[in-house]
Amino acid sequence: MRTYCIGIFNLDDNPQRCLNYLCSMKTSKFARESKAISSEIVLPNDTNTLGNLMGGRLLHWMDIIAAISAHRHCKRIVVTASVNNVSFGRPIRLADIVTLEAQVSRAFTSSMEVFIDVWVENHSTGERIKHNEAIYTFVAVDQLGNPIAVPELTPETELEHLRYDGALRRRQLSLILAGKLKPESATELKALFLPKEA
Numbered sequence: 069m070r071t072y073c074i075g076i077f078n079l080d081d082n083p084q085r086c087l088n089y090l091c092s093m094k095t096s097k098f099a100r101e102s103k104a105i106s107s108e109i110v111l112p113n114d115t116n117t118l119g120n121l122m123g124g125r126l127l128h129w130m131d132i133i134a135a136i137s138a139h140r141h142c143k144r145i146v147v148t149a150s151v152n153n154v155s156f157g158r159p160i161r162l163a164d165i166v167t168l169e170a171q172v173s174r175a176f177t178s179s180m181e182v183f184i185d186v187w188v189e190n191h192s193t194g195e196r197i198k199h200n201e202a203i204y205t206f207v208a209v210d211q212l213g214n215p216i217a218v219p220e221l222t223p224e225t226e227l228e229h230l231r232y233d234g235a236l237r238r239r240q241l242s243l244i245l246a247g248k249l250k251p252e253s254a255t256e257l258k259a260l261f262l263p264k265e266a
């Protein structure tokens with residue numbers, strides 16, 4: 069029987085590792101390629117007793133659109149690893165039209181940081197006002213749930229560069245809070261607070 073080899077793996081012995089190896093051959097993709105947009109209308113079942121959109125419902129919508137964005141970047145199964153930052157700047161009212169825009173801001177080895185911007189549309193003028201922002205981290209996994217490599221991300225616009233540059237510090241903070249990184253190892257994060265050595 070013929071045996072196929074991919075990289076250092078024997079296809080017959082370990083097809084899953086071969087697949088992971090092939091997927092780990094990195095390419096780079098533009099941030100804009102991961103853009104995902106969705107719109108929702110706030111219905112009575114989405115609101116709290118004050119008639120405002122419930123935070124949990126918004127988190128759910130954010131999770132879905134951010135997962136689609138991360139998937140567009142890597143074309144693999146993705147899982148939410150952490151919700152790093154959510155701000156509920158102002159309430160969203162019953163019947164408001166809410167637009168969520170998600171885009172990957174940086175890709176690491178298997179993880180991707182995704183920014184979600186939330187806009188609310190004025191019914192009479194159509195003007196959009198930004199209400200919320202959130203940052204989620206997704207990890208690409210294989211069929212068994214093991215993390216796998218994702219393509220690198222290339223920022224183009226000024227905003228994409230700004231978010232790309234800050235992503236490493238946010239990742240370090242998230243990993244410290246998750247108990248996966250020692251604070252003393254978070255070099256980029258520490259540099260924000262400590263004066264540069266002469």
Ligand SMILES: CC(C)(COP(=O)(O)OP(=O)(O)OC[C@H]1O[C@@H](n2cnc3c(N)ncnc32)[C@H](O)[C@@H]1OP(=O)(O)O)[C@@H](O)C(=O)NCCC(=O)NCCS
Nearest residue numbers: 147148149150176177178179205207209215239242243246
């Ligand atoms: C996310 C998950 C795949 C990470 O697996 P793991 O075995 O902990 O893997 P590792 O520690 O090697 O981390 C893998 C990647 O996740 C990142 N990661 C893990 N926890 C993280 C966190 N809290 N914040 C940011 N990134 C995190 C790591 O930095 C690493 O990224 P990299 O490959 O780009 O360097 C695993 O924890 C998992 O399956 N969690 C459940 C996911 C889920 O069910 N989500 C739905 C929410 S209920």
